[in-house]
Amino acid sequence: MNALERDAATPPAGLLTDLIEARAAAAPEAVAVIADGRASTYRELDHRANRIARRLIQLGAAADVPIGVCLPRGRDLLPALLGVWKAGAAYLPLDTALPVQRLEYMLADSGAPVVICSSRSSERIPPGYRGAVLALDDDGADVEAQPPVAPDRHTDPEQLAYLMYTSGSTGTPKGVMVRQRALVNLVSSILDDAGAGHGGTWLASTSVSFDISGVEMYAPLASGGRVVLASDAEAKDPTALLRLMDAHGVTDVQATPSGWRLLLACGFDRPAVRVLVGGEALPAKLAAELRRRAAKVTNVYGPTETTIWSMFWGVPEEPDRVLLGRPLARTQAYVLDPTGRPVPDDGTGELYLGGEGLARGYANRPGLTAERFVPNPFGAPGTRLYRTGDLVRQASGYTIEFMSRIDDQVKIRGYRIELGEIQARLIEHSDVRDAVVTVRSSEDGDKRLVAYLVPTPGRRPDVADIRAHLAATLPDYMIPPTFMAIGRIPLNTSGKTDYRALPDPGRRARRPAGTGR
Template identity: 50%
Template structure:
């Protein structure tokens, strides 16, 4: 009753601080007005606030409306956190085209079977997810010939592209940094693809590949990818020098460009092939991470004299990729465990930037010019109780369920053994490994263990107890 008759837009601050009779509807925003401010990781340990105007967001939505032939009958499954800018597409595109949005719960977004079930139950026609999430759904048996799938946020490997394309009606690989408003290029992946590119610019967008001096290079030559057009952000909030360094003007065409820091080359057909980062920024499970920011926070711990960070492992490894930190401990002070270090870092870093492994070094490897040589950092050693079979070494013989749960954890984490009370997060577990373990327990033992159990008591003993409870409940 308090908002009746106040037009399309109402400021909530006014609603609760001003008598209802005195509240006036706010003016509709112009294309230049700020739509949202979103912070991304910073190389100096100081996050950057990207200012995205309404015009850039509207441009993105209209471009994908036309690209995907969006219609009122479309049903989108929203699986992305609001803190990830790509959520705007899956929430807002169906709303401007007369479609419908089905919002997945937080636990469901980590469960491939739950997402697959939601898609089938609600007749979902469009789903946007990272490659990591698509793997979860494929492992859960996703088969949706009527689904249009969008993959973005991290590189789409060719084997995954082939497997996913076989299970869905259409598959798009999309690419774009936050500073150019979510997605800037798109490629529809054909059946039986032989290569995966990020495609060509969407409507109203231009891309150039530049040499170190900022000059365009010919097709086929590798350089830094720069993006211009209607999707560009204003710049960084309160950071004029950084804005001037990254948002530049092409002296020939006079086009404003954002220098992405990504290496790329343009293929003969005009499509873009992305080749990784120029700097030390990485993507892990869809989240953009500046390793320098992680290192800065680790070095704030009183036990750390110096530190480096790197992503190690392969997405195809049993344990998956892991963010590893390499501290040099200060002499004469207590050394924290991985859990203690993660708890310290959680005070200033989001979950996606918390390390999954710690590998202490006597000193950091350096390049000839004195910088940390991340390529020389070793694979992190994950401490395990020994080389025995899963469950060996306990005072009492392990029952069948406990032994099977331990075996599943060893398979997924790539460990030779695991202790009854070992914290699985100390051994490299993360949200994706949790869902894999839950799926294998369900398939092998027949117990549907809620995902929150794995986070509340992350040990073999506690999870085995939960499995036993679920089985007993099923028998009753």
């Protein structure tokens, strides 16, 4: 059968904390993290993480228990994440930019008994939260009073590493449960197979609530390198990111295609830097431009449910198209038709992924887990495959090429968005009787969300009020910049939305969106 598989051998032994502790023992004074303009050595990172871990155990941290992490991007972020693992628990990233209602849902759904924060970020914790709050600055004495040695707590590789919430098609986010073993496999394969360098200096600029941040933070620490952690302000400023690259000799940078466009526009041209691109489809023109300005460019692909990245492809000098390539180590990829059979050479079908990277499933969603994580008919009994929902073509040479989505999930600036979640929030508004959300692309490949609203009879949609309604529960990247009122949702002969019949909003719809009418 036509299947792609890389090395089904046993994955690397141990945990990421084991690898980082070994680095701290071998080179304790080597710089591990640069954040807030200051350097922390491996010894300092390890000791701080150990103290946080011991305090978390006192507060109730345990195996498979999610611990909320609501911290700004600074010196305490990485010690906190590692401290959660050393306590035997899993972390739940809580982006300080998210609406409080969304954070409240994530905390309630996960049952997190503790939230790590700072005095500044504590105001983002929902008022109704009843768990323990550990502010690493205000409660610093309680942390510093702990011994700097690792707690005696065994962590099984099958335990959870983190719980990552993504957009949900039913109107509420869903939490993906990622195992320690899967994360170790991802980091080792990125270092060994996908072109990243051992001991490199990585720029870390991605929000911790976006799973690709794990590559930027853990690949360098696991291999004796260093992390250059951009602050919250720097992460939003491509010029500041370029300054960080030059100031600290960054060797590896990861970003979405949208992020790379911004960096290129600000003058990125670093022949010694290795580039990872993922999170969205990479246009061939952008791939070629990056290839001319960097040492190496690797296109990476993978859903959150299979632990960050699952496939990689080295971009040649003058690509005429961009491929997903081949699987990372201990990963299997199958292109199947609607009946579950492998497609012929050059055929198209849905991409299914299996192997070490598979998540445990969705927290508190057994039905959805069973729907998306299906039995693997080609593997050993009990193994599973994840249905990606991506339509792909099995190209020549047993590589895979992305074609489109099968459902209405989209990616914008690397963020996975279920259009159904936005639509569910829109029709809650009293001005809106019905709504449909779609994506429009510009000539250079930039994407934007467009919301088409069918007004409630007798009402005129107030766009400013609708924006405020969405902002109460949705992150900024899920709020459409463009709204357009229409008389009805056009349907095709099957009774489904006819997206081709939706009017082009053009410029006229964007002006009212900014005025509130």
